[in-house]
Amino acid sequence: MDDTSRTRLHELLATQPLAVLATSDDGAPYASLVAIAAEGESCLYFATSRATRKWGNLSSDTRVAVLLDDRTGNRSDFHSAAAATGVGTASECIGEAAQTGRDALLARHPHLETFVTSPSTVIARVDVARWYVVTRFQSVDCIECSSDRQ
Secondary structure (H helix, E strand, C coil): CCHHHHHHHHHHHHHCCEEEEEEEECCEEEEEEEECEECCCCEEEEEEECCCHHHHHHHHCCEEEEEEECCCCCCCHHHHCCEEEEEEEEEECCCHHHHHHHHHHHHHCHHHHHHHCCCCEEEEEEEEEEEEEEECCCEEEEEECCCCCC
């Protein structure tokens, strides 16, 4: 694996406030935009209402993919943009873990305080098993994650 890919992954985790979360809706893919906060390579937090389709999907299938990218919408993206797809599982944070996730999300997204602290909002954690980092349009590296929490 190229160290450049790990560096690009860390840049994406540090700079991209949003990610696309892919879940399964009765076997069909379903994608949602979520605000994220990262804790290293192997942990992402997001918040969602219990009433959302994404939460309903996660309640029946915890497997997810998360996409981060730094595209600008310009033609140069084909050669300069990076994208990282993380695959793993999502779960609801309970008790102290929920407060940890809430704190991480509010540190990164203070403008979402009302939503993140609402009683109807779930704080979720994605435990990422591996990342696929794509650079230069078609160069792909796999980064395996290790975590004490997985």
